[in-house]
Amino acid sequence: MTNKKSKNRAVCYRCYRPESSCMCDYIVPVETETRFVILMHPKEFRKTKNGTGHFTHLSLPNSEIHIGVDFSKHTTINKIINDPENSCYVLYPHKTSINLNERSIGEESKKRIVFLIDSTWPCSRAILTDSPNIDNLQKVSFSHTEVSGFTFKQQPKAYCLSTMESTLCVLKLLNEHRVEDISPQKMKGFLKPFEKMVEYQLSCNHV
């Protein structure tokens, strides 16, 4: 779905990219048992150029996306968190985090919900500070040695991955723990829109 406001500013309202570099064709939907709730900082929402939260949402049919900073009174989110049928986690590195490389997450007969914060590190902290309901969730993290492919985005540290790259790491580890059963082919295609976007940005002069 597109909205042509002006000839050069047409935006794809699916992937929120300029129509000229819409990445929708590269999206490979990956079905998951785990439900992903993507929390996007408004600052990230405006960055149509490099946000990967939308790609992550489009690639995961079992996901939803919410934009904001303070989610403490967010009805939908609190319903998810307070539902006794759900086991909720938030992906965030912390000394109390469960390291997914070491153990799995989830409880028998409960739905596994993973909250993903799509934001820079300072904005992620702002979301947790303003949203005690999210901050109180069991945090999960993973160890990785990969360097982000996000070469044009100023990440404070090389090991800070984009939301999409982090999500792929989580999917791989959940697969290893056999709580997900995603085919290697799907795994391989997951980052395609992200890689194509980086490729596109690098080919432009204004990076």
Ligand SMILES: [Zn+2]
């Ligand atoms: Zn698009």
